[in-house]
Amino acid sequence: MVSSSSSATALAPLGPQVTEKLTRDNYVLWKAQVLPPITGAQLLGILEGSIKDPPEILEIIKDDKSKETVSNPAYSTWLAQDQQILAFLFNSVTKDALGQVATLASSAEVWVALENMFFAQSRARVTHLRMQLSTLKKGNMTTSVYFNKMKAIADELAGAGKKVEDDEMISFILTGLDSEYNPIVTSVMGCTDQISLSELYTQVMAYESRLEMLHDNSGPQYQSSANAASRG
Template sequence: MASSSNSLAMLGPAIFEKLSRDNFLLWKAQIPSAIKGARFMGILDGSSKAPAKTMSVEKADKRKEEVLKPAYEAWQVQDQQLLNYIVNSLTKDVLASVATVTTSAEAWAALETMYSSQSRAKSTNLWLQLSTLKKGNIGKPIGDAELISVILLGLNYEYNPIVTSVMGRVDPIPLNKLYAQLVTYETLLELLHENYNNDGFSSSANSAS
C-alpha cells in the first residue's frame, strides 16, 4: 500500500467541475484517473477492505489490552483522505446527500445510486421530447435523418457504442430501429449499474433523499 502522504499528493488538485444535481457524468469522468493514479481505487470499490481494527497486546504486568492495529490506522488515513477529496468535489446542495457517510466507499455508492439513474433518465426524456418536436413555427415535423442527428448529439458518453455504431453505418438507420437499440441498451446499462452497486458496494443511499 502506498504511503498516505505520497498517495494524497498523487490525487492532485481539487476537481474543477464540482458535482451538482445535473452534471453527474461530467463530474464522474474526472474522478477515476486521479484515484487510480493514487492507488486508492481498491478502497473506493471495496476490493481493498479495512483490516481488522484492533489486536491484543500483553502489557508489562501480563494484562492484555486491545489496541488499534497499525495496518488499520494506515487504511483509515487513506480512506478519510479519499473521502475528503470526494467531499471537496461536491456542491453544497449535493454535499447534504452524503453528510452522514463515514467512508469513501459509502459516499461513492450513495452518489452513484442517486445521480447515475437521473443521467440515464435524461436520455429517455430527451427521446420523448424529440418525438413530438416541431420545426420552427410552421408545425412541420422534423425529418427522420435530422431527428436522429439531434438524438445522437443529445446522448451522454455512456451511449458512445450506440453513437459509434450508427455513425459507422453505410446505410441510414431507421428511426424505429434506433429507438429499439436505445431502449435495449438502456436496459443493459441499468442491469450493469445494479450489479455493480450490489457486488461492489454496501450502499447507504437509502437514507438519502
Template sequence: MGLSFHLTAAHHVFSTLPPNPLSANAVTEKLTRSNHSIWEAQVLSAVRGARLYGHLTGASTPPVKEIEDKDGKKVSNPVFEDWEARDQQILSFLLTSISPGILSHIAKTKTATDAWAKLEAMFASQTRARAVNLCISLANTKKGNSSTIDYFTKMKIFSDEMAAAGQPITDDELVEYILTGLPAEYKSLVTSLVTRVESVTVDELYS
C-alpha cells in the first residue's frame, strides 16, 4: 500500500512537468565560428514557433521562488518551478545545438537568457568584421585571367557569405560589383547593360 502510494505520488509529480515544445525542432547545423547567422535563424524559428522568445530576450521574467501557504509558511512556488523547467528546456536546446569549440564559452550559464546574451555578444563584432571584409573582397576582386564562370562563381560566393553574415546585398549591387571587376574587352557589354532602362538580374548577367 505504501509503495503504491509513493509510486502514484511520483507519477503525479513527473506528469506535471511541462513537455518540451522544442524536442521536435533539432537544429540541423550546429553553431561554429563561421555560421552564426544560419544557426541563429534556425534557433529563432523554433523558439518563436514555440512562443518562448521571451526566455531568450529576458522579457519572460521568473516568478518568485517561494510563496506563503495558508499557514504563513514559506513553500516552493510551483509557478516558478514550471518557469524554471521551461527555461532549462530552452537552455538545453541551445547547448545541444552548439559545437564543442563554442560550447565551452557558455557551459556555465544558468539560464537561456544568459546563454543567448553571451552568444550574441561573442558574435556581434565578429559578424561585423566578416561583413566588412567580404564587402572589400567584392569591391577589389577582378576577373583577371580567371574564366568567366570562375569569376562569376567567386563573386556569387562572396554575396552568399554576406547574406550568411547578416548583411545581404541586392542583385543590383552584386551586378555592379561584377561589372566593375571586368577587364577592358568587356567594355561594350558593360556599357550596354549600364545604359539599359530595366535592371539586370544576376541570372541575366551570367547568361
C-alpha cells in the first residue's frame, strides 16, 4: 500500500547567482560556475535528466481492496526541486539567451537547449582567439599597445573558461616580436628562471626605448657622414 501523506523534502539553497551570465562567448566559464551549487544541493540528476519526473498521480489499493487515485508526494518534491533549478538557470543567462529557452518547462530541457545553442559557438570562439594570440605581431605598435592587445585576447579566453598560463602567454608574446627584438627573445629563452609577464614587459619597454634612442641618434650622424662623403 502506498501512503498518500508525505512531508515535502526541504529545498537546499543553491547559493548566490553566478557572476558571469551566459553569452555566446562564455559557455564553458558559465557552466563551470553553474554546476557546483547544483551538484552541492544534490540536484545534478534532475538537471541532467537522469532523475526523471515520477508519476503525478498514484493508484492505491485500500484495505477494502478498492482503488483510489491520489497525488504523488514524490512528484511534488521533484517538481519543486526542478523549478528551483530552472529559476537558477533563468537568472544566470542574459536576456537574449533567456528568450530562446523561456518557454521550456523543465531544467533538463533548458540545460540541453543551452548546450546545443552555445557550446559550439563558444568552442569556435576559443579557437579563433587562440589563433589571434598565436599570429598577432607587434609590427608598428608600441610595446604598451601590443601587450594590451595580447592581454585583451587572453582575458577573453579566460572569460570562455580557457585561461592562458603565463609561460604560454610569454611564448606568444615573444613569437609576435620582430627580428630586431631577437636579443630579448634569445635572453628570455635562454633564462633558466621563469620570467613573469610584468618582467617581460619591463624588459621589452626598456629595449624599445633603447632602440628609439639609437634610431634618433643615428639619423643626424648618418646624415653628417653622408654629407661629408658627398663633399669628399
